[in-house]
Amino acid sequence: MYWNPGAEKTPIKDLREIQERKLKALVHNVYYYSPFYRKKFREAGINPWDIEGLKDLKKLPFTKKPDLRDNYPFGMFAMPLSQIVRFHASSGTTGKPTVVGYTDNDIKVWVESMCRSLTACSVERDDTIQISYGYGLFTGGLGFHYAGEKLGATVLPTSAGNTQRQIELMRDLKSTVFACTPSYMLYLSEYAASIGISIENDTDLRMGIFGAEPWSEETRKRIEDKAGIDAYDVYGTSELSGPLFTECTEKNGIHIWADQFIAEIVDEEGEPVGEGEKGELVVTTIAKEAMPLIRWKTGDITVLEEEKCACGRTHPRIMRIMGRADDMLIVRGVNVFPSQIEHVLMQVPEAGDHYMIILDRAQDGLDVMTIQVEVNEEAFSDKVSDILELSKKISNNLKSVLNVSARVEVVNPGTLQRFEGKAKRVIDNRKL
Ligand SMILES: [Zn+2]
Incomplete structure (x- = not known):
């Protein structure tokens, strides 16, 4: 048509x-x-x-x-x-x-x-x-x-x-x-x-x-x-x-x-x-x-x-x-787009739909990127070993795509903030 x-x-x-x-x-x-x-x-x-x-x-x-x-x-x-x-x-x-x-x-x-x-x-x-x-x-x-x-x-x-x-x-x-x-x-x-x-x-x-x-x-x-x-x-x-x-x-x-x-x-x-x-x-x-x-x-x-x-x-x-171009993050000298991170997370079946990217600067001056991602309801587990394994898997996937290391924190379903309009997925504490 x-x-x-x-x-x-x-x-x-x-x-x-x-x-x-x-x-x-x-x-x-x-x-x-x-x-x-x-x-x-x-x-x-x-x-x-x-x-x-x-x-x-x-x-x-x-x-x-x-x-x-x-x-x-x-x-x-x-x-x-x-x-x-x-x-x-x-x-x-x-x-x-x-x-x-x-x-x-x-x-x-x-x-x-x-x-x-x-x-x-x-x-x-x-x-x-x-x-x-x-x-x-x-x-x-x-x-x-x-x-x-x-x-x-x-x-x-x-x-x-x-x-x-x-x-x-x-x-x-x-x-x-x-x-x-x-x-x-x-x-x-x-x-x-x-x-x-x-x-x-x-x-x-x-x-x-x-x-x-x-x-x-x-x-x-x-x-x-x-x-x-x-x-x-x-x-x-x-x-x-x-x-x-x-x-x-x-x-x-x-x-x-x-x-x-x-x-x-x-x-x-x-x-x-x-x-x-x-x-x-x-x-x-x-x-x-x-x-x-x-x-x-x-x-x-x-x-x-x-x-x-x-x-x-x-x-x-x-x-x-x-x-x-404005959203591009420079983490340890590497260009990273939040959409690349989303792309990796959404390919992991156990990962939920909501995530947050947090950037800090450590005392040694190096950037630290932390990615919080909810586990989905089906994959939700109380076993610490399961959660650690999932964090490691996501971290490895991110490293292979972004060429930069990230700390991955897998959190319980429903714990990250929801947005009724544009989502705010990045908290950059390095600029403060
Ligand atoms: Zn067409």
Whole structure:
């Protein structure tokens, strides 16, 4: 099923032409209407006429998170405020918040993107989508909401939190699709079981769309087994509009709509990587009006696949996000992504779904990484020797993947903290 087959199956050659045309228009537009970009282009010695096509994309400067903070609130806008119909803002854990404005057309582009995406992962008019992402300044809730309604599906805007009520509404109103973070879905399944409700047998839920934090294939399998549903990945960032792209039913990468966004992958020096190589995702918005972004550094590490997908869509795909450049931990000089640790833990059948990574600095100055992981109910044992053996097994597995030693503490089921939104899995005491 396609939402907009003409657009979604556009031949790759034509998509490139569309991108070239829109990119050229964009650089002229921001040069004249965005004080921020005019200054940035001048500093980089770039004239809009220098950009003749996609080959010149790499000449353009990157846009980074501090640019949004430094130009708070309206310095990045390329449209007068009278044309803005909505604001979203991020909380800004470090300093000023960042604000993104939308014209009426920007909202339409966002809704179009999500309608294509939801259809690609099999959401239809008959579905009831329970949206357990936060509503309000956070983009998750409204991003799903508008597209769900446009699609003709039924929307259940529960927003985040109140797990018991989420489960009761899911059962009573016969939700078929659930949208939240993957860690919350695991918690919700566990909570449902504790009050005697099986998501698989007692509800109509058939699929879920999970994102806003990195997760692994092993977590997908766990969610699918526990809840008896299909689990799909969604990608977006608040700066680009919030949730925008999902996997198609092939579950082999997330389609990035190339007529609206140009995706690139760059290395740590900002140079484009070779085909199929891992690096940071950089996105240029070629259909946004209020706050277009040129070469936005997302901080997310992934691989870009340009081959046409088996689903028939010609738009490129990003593979599962391996982590955020900001989330990368340096432990004894080795780069470690929390998602790599999750990947190892979730492959151990005795390990539960919840874990915590704690980093300390020992008196000798060396980093000490401790990983607390719950044992699952079935493997739970009072025998100290069993627990020690399991800790050792996990520790060995981690060492072979990460190339760095970790202390593993296996803890009883239900002892680690649960989260109703994004999970906080890392406590880094080294920065204190
Ligand atoms: Zn596909």
